Amino acid sequence: MTKTDSPDPEGLMLPVPGVDYGALDGLLGYALRRAQNALYLDFYRATAEWDVSPQRFAALVLIARNPGMRQGLLGQAMGLHRSGALRLTDWLTAQGWAERRDAPDDARAWGLYLTAAGKRRLAKLEAAVAEHDRALLAALGEQGAALKAGLERLAWVATAQNTAPDNKPRRQKP
């Protein structure tokens, strides 16, 4: 008789001893992917109690700081397609954390607002996330601030290459 499979989450993109990573080890992009993978898992650990993904956390913050914002603007700020912003908003309203109200100046649009429950949830999440980030920066020491500045510059540089006038036609994401 075979044992029932144990849960097998993995997800840790650790370098495996004995595996040759070839060109990957030299790539800035691969280092970035490894770091993002590790931070993603760490974010989940830090917020395990509240079960909210980084994306949904970001949406809560944006709606809280920009009450009445349009669904489409939320999508634009988060790099999402309209349909993605719709599903994200659906989820937040289903949790009872956000609500759609008619926009006064445009009958086609909604204004998004956090509910009282949403504000309470966000307050807990923000505390956990801030503590998590603080612990990371502390572990990195003085390298931390430089790293954050470097990442911001990298985002800018990569975007500039992507939107340069003379580059090849852009392909859709898969």
Add this chain to the structure above:
Amino acid sequence: MTKTDSPDPEGLMLPVPGVDYGALDGLLGYALRRAQNALYLDFYRATAEWDVSPQRFAALVLIARNPGMRQGLLGQAMGLHRSGALRLTDWLTAQGWAERRDAPDDARAWGLYLTAAGKRRLAKLEAAVAEHDRALLAALGEQGAALKAGLERLAWVATAQNTAPDNKPRRQKP
């Protein structure tokens, strides 16, 4: 009559003027996400001609550098579940770029190898990716090397927090 929707890829996680990002702007994790988003789109632009995702590119490199490697080891190296490694391998073999051969020492396992076509495709991809990375590093100047080192340290630090003996139980990825 309504116009047919034009394609609407978006995906650019640019800061939107007039939107207040609140706590997000201060978080290392959010800076990392923005950078990864920008680099991801830039990778696609640089490799548009060959239509291979970063993940599939990494799999090609790993199989090329570790001929005969097990499917499970590929998954482990890439942070994938067994079933994910299976689907990735299925896709690579369907393209005619990789093949499964019986492992000599274990009748349950496969050894993975690139085909001649797979090696040719990888050579083109590696050239494009290396050039892409070189351009990025050049744009970053002396900050580039420090950034890469910082990312590697960040991955290590976040993993250490995640696997520390006294932390809370880990939740599954969503």
Add this chain to the structure above:
DNA sequence: TATTGTTATACTCTATAACTATA
């Protein structure tokens, strides 16, 4: 009993396309 790989299934994320109502 544990491991390798498979099959089947499901959920999330994100896209495309076509549609409605409004501007």
Add this chain to the structure above:
DNA sequence: TATAGTTATAGAGTATAACAATA
């Protein structure tokens, strides 16, 4: 004709669970 949001659908990506063959 363009925009805000919706619906329906599809494809990655990744997970769970149960299974067979082998170790």
